[in-house]
Amino acid sequence: MAQSPLRELLARQVARFVDRQGDWDAFADARVDGYRRAQHRFIGSGASGKTDASVIPAQHFTLSVMFVPPGQGNAPHTHEVEEVFFILRGKVRVFFEDGQGERVETVLGEWDCVSAPANVIHGFENVGLEPAYLQVLLGKAQPDLMTYVDERLQSQRAAHLSAPR
Numbered sequence: 001m002a003q004s005p006l007r008e009l010l011a012r013q014v015a016r017f018v019d020r021q022g023d024w025d026a027f028a029d030a031r032v033d034g035y036r037r038a039q040h041r042f043i044g045s046g047a048s049g050k051t052d053a054s055v056i057p058a059q060h061f062t063l064s065v066m067f068v069p070p071g072q073g074n075a076p077h078t079h080e081v082e083e084v085f086f087i088l089r090g091k092v093r094v095f096f097e098d099g100q101g102e103r104v105e106t107v108l109g110e111w112d113c114v115s116a117p118a119n120v121i122h123g124f125e126n127v128g129l130e131p132a133y134l135q136v137l138l139g140k141a142q143p144d145l146m147t148y149v150d151e152r153l154q155s156q157r158a159a160h161l162s163a164p165r
Contacts, residue, residue: 015055020065022039022040024036026039029153032153039065043062044057045058060140066136068092068132071126073093074123075148078122078147078149079116079118079147081139085108085116086134086136089133090109092127092134094107095122099149
């Protein structure tokens with residue numbers, strides 16, 4: 001007996017955490033101590049630029065869960081769209097920068113959220129003693145790759161995506 005179209009749709013639109021593989025090499029900066037984290041993709045590929053057949057296809061946004069060990073985070077960067085960090089577990093310091101030397105930051109805890117507007121330099125660091133989990137959303141189905149403030153990381157971005165795993 002054939003499955004109903006509705007059941008097939010539901011099967012395509014479910015992504016379970018137990019089926020996600022943490023990608024410790026999702027971003028060029030993730031190879032640098034201080035920026036190590038694992039991306040668990042759920043909807044779309046996000047700003048990593050990687051394809052993943054196990055994700056729910058994105059229509060209007062991407063969603064992933066980031067696992068961040070204590071003392072780790074990500075490099076200052078921008079996107080052409082809004083990026084949201086929702087803290088599921090842990091203590092995370094988030095920051096915005098203006099590119100002229102001004103930096104503002106705050107510490108978020110579980111169930112806190114920050115939205116980084118498009119083209120604003122931003123990032124985060126796990127300042128807790130335990131691993132942190134962040135839900136990360138980007139406001140476009142296929143966002144451009146992140147743009148790093150650090151020119152060395154920016155120059156490594158393309159090589160990172162083409163390197164063998």
